[in-house]
Amino acid sequence: MKIFLVAGEASGDALGAALMAGLKELAPGATFHGVGGAKMEAEGFHSLFPMEELSVMGLIEVLPKYKHLKRRIAETADEVTRIRPDALVTIDSPDFCLRVAKAARAAHPALRTMHYVAPTVWAWRPGRAAKMAPVVDHVLALFPFEPPYMEAAGMTCDFVGHPVVAEPVASAEAASRLRENHMIGADQPLLLCLPGSRRGEVTRLAPRFEEAIARLRDREPSLRVVIPTVRGVAALVREMTARWKVVPLVLEETADKRAAFAAADLALAASGTVSLELAANRVPMVIAHDFNRLTWWMMKRAALIDTVTLVNIVTETRAIPEFLGPACQPGPIANALGRLVDDAEARAAQVVAMETTMERLGRGGEAPGLRAARSVLAHL
Incomplete structure (x- = not known):
């Protein structure tokens, strides 16, 4: 065959x-x-x-x-x-x-x-x-x-x-090793930064993500950042983040990326299936994405629903905050991340939505x- x-x-x-x-x-x-x-x-x-x-x-x-x-x-x-x-x-x-x-x-x-x-x-x-x-x-x-x-x-x-339900999830031990290997203290907030898997996404989103993360670090001085990425954009990610105020750890190896998902406390991510990977690992998240203005205008006119995040769609909730198109700005994104750090109820609501999503997708x-x-x- x-x-x-x-x-x-x-x-x-x-x-x-x-x-x-x-x-x-x-x-x-x-x-x-x-x-x-x-x-x-x-x-x-x-x-x-x-x-x-x-x-x-x-x-x-x-x-x-x-x-x-x-x-x-x-x-x-x-x-x-x-x-x-x-x-x-x-x-x-x-x-x-x-x-x-x-x-x-x-x-x-x-x-x-x-x-x-x-x-x-x-x-x-x-x-x-x-x-x-x-x-x-x-x-x-x-x-x-x-x-x-x-x-x-x-x-x-x-x-x-959905394949996300069958993806291996790193153990607590693997998550601890990743923190130890990169000298990330157990009490240091660890943020996953996920600016996309396409060059256009990374180029458009990385500068805004950088500023949002810098603002979050002002209120969380011990914040550490990890960017799990893919082969096609790894070099671009390293180039664009080398001079960030909060220099991230960039990971390409699959085992390291899984450990980072297991170790993270929260995430800032482009829209897409990565939100389901975060859900599988119970990582509270903020979704942010932007497009060319004309693309955004055309998509907005054609939209039948008011959310793009799959966890929100599958659970028919709006547990995951989104900043899309013109709303994809560093200040509001940083504020939403800060609320996730401070608000245990908001984190718990996201975790409930994530668990429901995994069940409905076939876990x-x-x-x-x-x-x-x-x-x-x-x-x-």
Whole structure:
């Protein structure tokens, strides 16, 4: 069995790796081709080109790379034609992946196509499900409320659980070792700073995060900061933070990053799936994000809900404070972080919402990667 996989960013790489592991368990001898990152490569995958080339977010931000991305779409679709897989599984990154699926389906109308991560039609642009239906047969959904949206558009869909519920969580001992190894006292507040996994996000958010953290340090003089990051932006993160007033510890190794999540007292993070990683580790958080002004205006007009944080959405609460678009300013962000330090009730409310989120996303059941593999094989 040949499976062609296409992932376009770090979260998709993690999903792809878990799916590959599940398929190898259920269908020994399966081979994999396509585009992916380090985690998929660790499962025995050779990427057609570096996945990091595709990590662009925003409607306006993609324009400077449009021609290059268009070439990569054609190159990827041509490779599907050459490989002639039993299935094409595209993973998140719909602007790239669904164009690949469309081109590949045009060349081979009988090609079985699946998309892992349902579009958030419940949040904005509800017409996306109908637009993807002609080129996607089957959808693997991360959230339990999503299948009806996909089925109404004419696709089959299975809720397979969110991979965050199966991710290992570092032990208390590992967290203590990380603090000891980096001389972070047990009584020193430890802040996780997470300015994103894309270069555009880091460039836009890091300066604001720096100022917010500096203001927090004024009221918490012993504050320490850790930035867990990914390969594609690690060098940029180090360059941008080298002269921060509160110089952070930058971590790339998976074990160190997990220990940092377990050791942290609070977090400042860009919006995205990282909020679920924080929830899995019960880390109280503040979410902040900004975009190009035109991108923000277009997204705001299309929004169907008033929050982007997945913990808030899954639990139907607003436990996690957000600062989005024009509201993404250092002063209010610092004040919200300060309230988390001081207000035990606010922290407790977040922890309750986090626990509820993990339960609803499948914690305690079969691993999502294995469930996703079963769904792929059942559809084939």
